[in-house]
Amino acid sequence: MTSLQQQTDSNSWQEQAESYLLDGEYGRAAILYEQAIAAEPDVKSHYWHLGLMLLLQGKEEEATTTWLLAMVEGEPEQVELWTAELVEVLETEARRREELPDNSVAWLIRGHIREIQPTYINNLLILIELALTENRFTEEELKDWQVIELLQEQPVGSLDTEKLLQLLKRVLNYTPVLPSLVEFAAACVPHLQQHPNLLPVMVPGAVEIGYSMGQVQMGISLLEICRRVHNSDAEVLRHLAALYQNGIDYAKGIEVAKLCYELVETLPEKIFANHLRLRGWMSAGGYWEEALVAIEEQEAMVASLIEQEPIELPQQTVARLLTSAYFFPYFRDRARENRLIFNQLSHYCQRYYDFRNYHREQVERYYQNPNRTKPPEKGAPGKKLKIGYISYCMRSHSVGWLARWLLQHHDREKFEIYAYFVTYKYLADPLQDWYLSQVDYPRKLGSNNLDIAEQIYQDGIDILIDLDSLTMDVTCEVMALKPAPIQASWLGWDAAGMPTIDYFIADPYVLPEAAQDYYQEKIWRLPQTYIAVDGFEVGVPTWKRQDLDVPRDAVVYFSGQKGYKRHSETIRLQMKIIKEVPNSYFLIKGYADRESITSFFTQLAESEGVDTNRLRFLPPAPSEAMHRANLGIADVVLDTYPYNGATTTLETLWMGIPIVTRVGEQFAARNSYTMMMNVGVTEGIAWTDEEYVEWGIRLGKSPELREDIAWRLRQSRHSSPLWNAERFTRDMESAYRQMWLQYVDG
Template identity: 40%
Template sequence: MRICFLDPVDWDYAIESVYQRPLGGTQSAMCYLAEELVKLGHEIFLINKTKYITTSLGVTCLPTSLISADLFDNLSLDVCIVLNDAGNAKILKRYLPSSTLLILWTGHNTNQPGVELLKNEAELYDYFVFLSQWQKNKFVEVFGLSESKLKVFAHCVSPTFLKIFSPDESIISTKLSPITLAYTSTPFRGLDILLEIFPEVYAKFPNCQLKVFSDLKVYQVDDSQDQAQYGSLYSRCCEIPGIEYIGSLPQPELAKHLKSVTALTYPNTFEETGCIAVMEAMASGCQVITTDMGALPETTANFAELIPVTEEWEVYKIQFAEAVINALRKTLDSELQENLNQKLSQQVQYIQKHHNWQIRAKEWETWLTSIIQQNQLKSWPPEAKLYYQRKQYDKALQIYENAIEEDPDNLENYWQAGILLVLLNREEEAQLIWSIALAKLSQEEVHTHISYLTSQLLIEAEHQYEDGNVDLAFAIRGYIKEFAPEQIANLIWIINVALENNFEIEYIKENLLVLQAQLNSNLNIEEFTQYSNRLENLLKLLTDKLFADEATICFLKSLVLFKDYLPDFSNILDNITRRLMYKDYLPHLAVDYGEIYLDTANRNYESLLLMSDIYRFSIKLEQAEECINEALSKCDTLSSRVLTLAKLRYIILCFGSRWEDVYRIDNEHLALLSELIKNNPQNIPQHEAFRLLVGSLVSWYLYDEPSAYLPLLSELANLCCSNIQNNAITRGFKLPAYNSNLNWRDTHSKKLKIGYVSSCFRTHSVGWLARWLISSHNHSEFEIFLYFVGANTHGNDPLQEWYKSLNVNIYTEGSWYYEIAEKIIQDEINILIDLDSGTFDGTCGVMALKPAPIQATWLGFDTFGLPTIDYFIADPYVLPNIAQEYYPNSIWRLPQTYLGIGGFEVNEVSLKRQVLGIESDAIIYMSAQTGLKRHPSTVRLQMEIIKKVPNSYFLIKGLSDEKTVKQLFESIATEIGISLEQLRFISGDPTSMVHRANLGIADVILDTFPYNGATTTLEALWMGIPLVTRVGQQFAARNSYTFLKNAGVEEGIAWSAEEYVEWGVRFGTDHELRRKVAEKLRRARYSAPLWDAKGFTKEVEAAYQAMWHHYVTGEMILPPGHRIG
């Protein structure tokens, strides 16, 4: 539709002005409505006292001085909507084409001067729009308007007011400190009364304050005139104790103030026809105390305290003051606050549902479409109109065909006949009849008639779409595209609806290319801004439904030129990049989108931080380092610098060879971290509190000194935990309080509810290893719950789908850590197990909120001292006996192993000796690890083994920067004096099952230190390959030790560097030793604790029962073989 708003008032403003300065209620409403109608794909114009022709938020703004018949002919309007004042109908009717509907949209009361002329000019308006039923009834009573021409659309609040509170945020908690009242209307509507009342309120509540947001700026009155009229009233505000005079503000600023306002006190003396001020206060969670005058009962919808107005003003003032005092007493009564918070939440939700411009714009759209269609039918022959309304299109067509025969020069008959033929699916005939009509025109006339035809086609397309006839709407839109390919709004509509209705991808891509070409062909910035909102909606759909296609990425790149005119472009790219990286685990696509995001975000700190992660994960380490160094230069707080240095350290570590740089950065990081912990800030931003925890887990790769670094990490965990909790509380989360005074008999007779929370219920080492325990539980005694943190949204991860298929309770919906915690609390989980062990920020957030009375961490990694963790589940070997001395959490040691699994799936071998050029009798050593674990001291030991074993080769495999890791190994090999021919750097395998099969090429696996293998060790042992490991003090340096012990193998366990080399040489030179160990490992599959998933599950369940018994009774009865410490 082509819609014009005409504002006769003498104000110069544009659509975006509503976000920049105060505007009158009707003007503000029109701005928001116009902006939303643009987003819905309509051509919108504003004619007012602007001085220049401009484009504002997609709306073309024109000065009233241009008003003429020629202007309106060129605009080809479907509707012209006049704001407020009714006295312009005669001149407009003279200029407007007969096909354009004239509508008066007024917020005036019947006694205001702007509508007096309706007594003589009401018939000139086709329709009237009012703000309330009360106002409509008054106009019917006074002016005798016909009900059929009337429509009520209540005003809505600024979009800013719909985003004040997050879904779970406590409203009442924002209103108590201090108690604050507000007046937000114009000064002549009751401010003088409020100033008389407030001292009485202040006497009762000395800490109360009144903020006055009032002046005449909304009417564009200059300060001198405002002061002349109401300066004395403003001065009184400044003189009365407890009152702060602020004046009117733009709505985004007002929204920030109203979030903390307890009540709107509006002793109104004016019959409101709608009252946006009250709606804004309601949306802001304010209690509303006002009068019952005018439409206020209708607007407040039973949420407000309405004081009846009487002729005795002194009585009214007393009643109003009493109502305010009573409201504040109830607010401060802690026993009533929960109910009050619930009422305010319902009030906010009511406004969000009933006074939302997105919703209201669609209601306007539906109504305008219907009246335009009715108007269009007026020009039809009555009989054809009747047939059309009955959808008897063939009979309507016959009438037009007869009309063409009688008057072949009346081209309108051809256009309507062609539309009817399209509706009858006779499209070739439609094209023929239109071509006949176009052939009658001169070149100069074609444009005007095509414009008319496309406007009629657009009305019909919208009508068919509203009726649910998507295919017909598309067919008609296709003709608009054919006749007017430059209509960008039409192209956007086609692609949007095609995406929503899952049309063929090739069709969508074809139209996307056409749109891209139109946008890039001599389109200037002013023209572009008309489409910015619609384009952003399209971008959201494309990144949701067609994100993996190169066409979408190319289209996004083409829009970077216009990034300053797409306000939400950067946020859209941020969201899709994070989703691809952290939920869908598609780093190659995350790189493509992230690089566009870097451009649109002007390489700000957050975008650089994100891209450093994505580049690192994609093994684009040089780009990752460049981004993180640039981010480091933009840090403005100590916490952000600590975080960014930690990320830089991790990236440099990933190179696998730059160990001097790693240790240098580590020293700098530790110094700043100590300073941060000493400062103990309690206002660390939420995202930083998470990342500080996860980003600091690097010491395990550098040192084997847990007694030195664990206390520091524990202090950091305490600091981050308190900040995470503070952030959650501000969002309405209530930290649970647990009652351990339970009856053991009552709880023992019920199933224990065990929750597992993780980001790794997917194709990930933790996901593969945890499945045995989770699928082996005894469901007669335990009810199992899985909480997915960052679940893949597209169902393309087979292991994630396997977990979802289990007969357990699954929760995948929570996007925020506190949402997941809320769900855990609702499920009344008894024991919550963290599988990520500090390696994923969202899971850390969940555990920090203590949503279960007992919390433990298991499997994912070491523990670092989060104070809300009760137990770290281990075994007799994976931690030394003295570990409890420096571990902040209680260590629960299972009798044999902290992990028992049922084995691994194995595929066919694809790696052969012949391909690698290795003789059949040569000894092959292998190390398959990430570059993070390639500590040079261990690499040196491995090279010494190769040197001492004749005819030996070393296969090096794993995620890392291949060039730098190769340099590390070759430089040490050269230094030690072994041939580089003995080293083979091999690439990864397509799947983990192929990787396991290819392990069989090795005679011996050489483990890493101080960070051992875990899954890689298990895979080697399952494949029956001897392994050499060095045992240290920390969890990460003892994984292979416990796995060997629990596989029944002592051979290969080294307690020093010398023993590591000795075992490596022995395995390489003693064939019988290798055979003996391989046989042990083969037999272990059938009896060893490591491979006994069911036995392991029973021990874990026994631990859970003992933990719960201790929690309920205070008595610790350990199962046989279990111990704590």
């Protein structure tokens, strides 16, 4: 009696082999299958299982040889049948491994299935899933396996749509972004276009890629795929309009924003869609008449909304309303009226985040935070305060470049620094890497406001500093939930006007004395300046006068701002200056639509009698350092109004170039003023339109005055509060300590 027969008599040898497999005794199982082959050489399944046992022992070549020898003499029809049997045996074990989970073995087995049956699409899709789980998926595999081509060949209805949709979601969220992602998504969509969750998966993925990952064109392509499936979906159009605008395809951005505005029906949706139209026209520049009509419509719609009792709205819609008043300061310098709109709209939205109506249990916990009960030890002078900075700008962004000095100089003996990276994605960005390494506790977070707020609460933050204000709806939502006992806004924009934000950090100049009358937040004025830097990196200049067809002895005026800040009345004032200064030229640079901005400036120049040959339109520089170096070509910089430069003004002053600025009432109209006061240069500060023109002409006609200002600006590097970030940091830390003590004393 053979050993195999003995096994059969006492217990099924197949069951024994299965038991060995489950116990990981692959060698003993292999012996049984070898005996089975000797007894029943024509039963092909014995070969399939023997090869599997060899494979699990790491004997891949022996396993492959075993399978091939079993098939070598078969007819094509037989080989096809045997191949299907072998794949079924291997797939059964692969599925068992995936359930354990034992992904490395599942990957090994499915890799051999791919070699045996390379066009088996379901196996390839599971291989991609495993590769994503193991963080080993690459572009090469997607191409080598010809997954996209195979998906395109599959009949619609032949694939498991739930599994395919989940795989698409994972690929969309995978980092780094695959170059062929758009092709992969396009190949998946025909199989998924009837699935109700296709857009809820595709749109957030496209948004993450387009915004957080900075892959604007890829985000656009993914949204255009969504648009082909559902051409009247407002959510798709909203994001598509914004990404086209970000990708400087201004015409498409405006076109899609108009379509969105025509499609939506409710007042809150109309307000945000109109915001997108404004964003398109303003970023392109030159669409001044259209923008004027739209801003009047925006004011009327916001006023109408505020008069209403809040209605039930989706959370996303509420968040968007917070940013819908963003453009008012670009059109007018009416601080009290603008602040009233911000405050009222923020109060309206806050009612949705109030703990009585919105995620009550979570927010109630925040208000019962021990920090808020103020135990005596919390007020002890030696308490090490936990300071949290929240922003999506802690990367290569104007806010990122400026805020870094504060974090660099913080006293870590007295302050514990946390950074909350909103919508974080790895960007291979040196400045983002710097922030991650600089803070004590970096938190890489997504876009879920509740998750971010909970992290802040769990960290026990004492003072939370918002760097985004109304430029980022997610940050506004987090601040509305009040996860920290003290909350303040600084640097990123004007104050948001939210009831849950305690302070807006300013200085003696950037807001007028009466500003507290119309600010929701308490204005906390630092003693000298609300911002300071230790300097800027400067590259090698690439602009030369002869290359721009500008005479060597010409007076060169310069203005470098985004299309948002190009107010028609300020441009008229600039043209009056150019007209009155002989041999002067005006260099205009910034992100905007080249054709529309050129037409805009040209028409205004002609209306003021200025020869348009004196205008030069320059493209953006490839880097910040090169941009600063190129500023050296200018004799005088003409600031924008009613929205001044901020980072651009700091850069101008650092490079020692005189600047003419028009001072107004609102925060946005006083940035350059506070910076000039803090470097000790008042020449060029204008309080009226007439003074703006007068200073522009005077500086243009007086090389001696320009040289004197340039010398003083260079000297200011040694003594000015604007260039002493360490002193500024001590002032900020003193403010934090006072805020905390006032809170404790209650």
